[in-house]
Amino acid sequence: MTSERAKPAFPEHEQDAPATEIDFSIIEQIFFAYRDFTSDPDHLLTQYGFGRAHHRIVHFVNRRPGLTVAELLELLKITKQSLARVLKQLIDGGYIVQVPGPRDRRQRELHPTEKGRMLALDLATPQSRRIARALAGTSPREREVIEQFLMDMMNPDSRAQVAAVPTDRTAVEKG
Amino acid sequence: MTSERAKPAFPEHEQDAPATEIDFSIIEQIFFAYRDFTSDPDHLLTQYGFGRAHHRIVHFVNRRPGLTVAELLELLKITKQSLARVLKQLIDGGYIVQVPGPRDRRQRELHPTEKGRMLALDLATPQSRRIARALAGTSPREREVIEQFLMDMMNPDSRAQVAAVPTDRTAVEKG
DNA sequence: GTGAATACGTCAGTGTTGTTGACATAAATT
DNA sequence: AATTTATGTCAACAACACTGACGTATTCAC
Numbered sequence: 060m061t062s063e064r065a066k067p068a069f070p071e072h073e074q075d076a077p078a079t080e081i082d083f084s085i086i087e088q089i090f091f092a093y094r095d096f097t098s099d100p101d102h103l104l105t106q107y108g109f110g111r112a113h114h115r116i117v118h119f120v121n122r123r124p125g126l127t128v129a130e131l132l133e134l135l136k137i138t139k140q141s142l143a144r145v146l147k148q149l150i151d152g153g154y155i156v157q158v159p160g161p162r163d164r165r166q167r168e169l170h171p172t173e174k175g176r177m178l179a180l181d182l183a184t185p186q187s188r189r190i191a192r193a194l195a196g197t198s199p200r201e202r203e204v205i206e207q208f209l210m211d212m213m214n215p216d217s218r219a220q221v222a223a224v225p226t227d228r229t230a231v232e233k234g
Numbered sequence: 235m236t237s238e239r240a241k242p243a244f245p246e247h248e249q250d251a252p253a254t255e256i257d258f259s260i261i262e263q264i265f266f267a268y269r270d271f272t273s274d275p276d277h278l279l280t281q282y283g284f285g286r287a288h289h290r291i292v293h294f295v296n297r298r299p300g301l302t303v304a305e306l307l308e309l310l311k312i313t314k315q316s317l318a319r320v321l322k323q324l325i326d327g328g329y330i331v332q333v334p335g336p337r338d339r340r341q342r343e344l345h346p347t348e349k350g351r352m353l354a355l356d357l358a359t360p361q362s363r364r365i366a367r368a369l370a371g372t373s374p375r376e377r378e379v380i381e382q383f384l385m386d387m388m389n390p391d392s393r394a395q396v397a398a399v400p401t402d403r404t405a406v407e408k409g
Numbered sequence: 410g411t412g413a414a415t416a417c418g419t420c421a422g423t424g425t426t427g428t429t430g431a432c433a434t435a436a437a438t439t
Numbered sequence: 440a441a442t443t444t445a446t447g448t449c450a451a452c453a454a455c456a457c458t459g460a461c462g463t464a465t466t467c468a469c
Contacts, residue, residue: 081355082362083297085381087396090290092387093268094311110454115265122258128417136269141456143418165416165465180256187257193386197379204376205383206260211368212267221266224259285425303446316427318447340436340445414467420460428453438443 099185107178112145114182120155120169121179122224127166134220154178274360282353287320289357292346295330296354297399300343302335309395329353 100114107113119134120126128146132139146169149155154175160166171179194202210218275289282288294309295301303321307314321344324330329350335341346354369377385393 080362081358082365083293083358084396084399085365085384086293086358086361087297087399088381088384088388089268089271090293091392091396092384093264095389095392096264096387098389112455118258118262118265122262129415137455138457139417140419140458144455147418160416163416163466167417183256183258183261186261187255189387190257190260193383197383201376201379204372204379206263208368208372208380209260209263209267212271212364213263214270214273217266217270221262224262287426304444312426313428314446315429315448320426322447335445338437338445340434342446410469412467412469415465417463417465419462422458424455424457426454426456429451431449433448434446436444436446439441 096186096189099189100182103182103185109148110145112141113149116142116146116149117154117171117175117179117182121171121176124170125158125168127160127168129166131169149175271361271364274364275357278357278360284323285320287316288324291317291321291324292329292350292354292357295344296346296351299345300333302341302343304341306344324350 097111101111104110104114115135116131119131123130123134126134128139128142132142135142146155150157152174153172156170156172157167158170160168194205197205210221213221272286276286279285279289290310291306294306298305298309301309303314303317307317310317321330325332327349328347331345331347332342333345335343369380372380385396388396
């Protein structure tokens with residue numbers, strides 16, 4: 060179908076050419092980058108007998124110590140039944156402790172133990188190294204461009220949740 | 235659970251910064267960015283009765299039409315049993331056709347059908363839009379910084395596989 | 410104070426996507 | 440002719456998500 064209809068200036072000489080301008084290249088780069096990015100902790104996790112779901116939980120409990128179960132569910136966007144199975148293993152293993160909410164005793168604040176902090180650190184280390192490698196030689200301005208890109212790729216509510224964490228430090232208790 | 239004023243002695247010290255310089259911030263940004271990035275096609279896929287695995291296959295068969303099963307396995311880094319289940323559904327559904335390899339008739343070249351190309355396009359469209367939004371207002375130089383970052387986040391062999399794709403357009407049939 | 414709503418936990422079943430292991434077949438290689 | 444290679448397939452299993460239903464403790468609203 061090589062008619063000269065009112066199509067824009069897209070060169071479409073092959074029959075396989077897509078009808079629209081789609082950024083397959085970056086889509087693919089994101090796929091590979093993320094897969095390799097997660098492969099580092101995945102390898103470590105099997106040594107602990109854990110999976111990727113454990114990593115996410117330990118990460119967020121470390122980043123936002125004292126967060127409630129409901130807050131964690133909102134961050135992960137999974138059901139409480141999915142969370143329960145994995146969270147229980149982390150509690151039983153002594154990586155996370157639950158503390159009754161000070162204001163609302165129905166709530167369970169989740170806190171990392173020393174063991175939990177070490178696990179989170181262990182899992183994050185190779186990822187942080189990979190990021191450092193990828194960022195090596197970039198200026199602060201360029202790093203900002205990259206971070207802005209990541210933020211702009213998110214949905215607004217994810218953006219708000221990232222922004223809600225005090226910059227790079229472990230969270231401070233409120234009240 | 236009896237005292238109401240005494241703050242329990244948590245086995246943690248939340249004011250402590252991590253022992254090492256870990257980039258928790260970007261790690262978290264990557265998690266959210268990727269999750270939201272994949273949520274777009276995930277929603278569409280359920281309407282087709284497909285899953286994320288179908289997306290990956292359709293994407294790569296479209297990007298590299300005529301690739302063999304072995305090549306696809308190498309790209310996805312999954313087992314042939316995992317691939318088979320999903321690939322069969324795409325073939326049965328008329329999204330992908332198999333062609334005996336011209337040089338080696340044991341091989342099965344995978345080609346998208348028109349239906350398959352439309353599926354790949356449909357799934358990629360919201361992702362491409364999201365990328366375009368995130369890239370809006372960035373200079374060509376800045377875009378290059380972002381792409382370079384993504385490439386540098388990959389393992390070397392992933393990098394080679396991305397680079398091995400002809401152009402930004404869907405590949406040309408080998409004849 | 411009583412009843413409804415909320416926060417959380419749990420039991421039971423299901424689906425997708427990954428895994429290992431074993432075996433079959435056709436075609437290429439030696 | 441024997442072996443290796445490319446692919447397919449059967450069977451079992453695990454991780455991690457889902458829905459639906461139900462239980463308990465606590466808080467809120469009237």
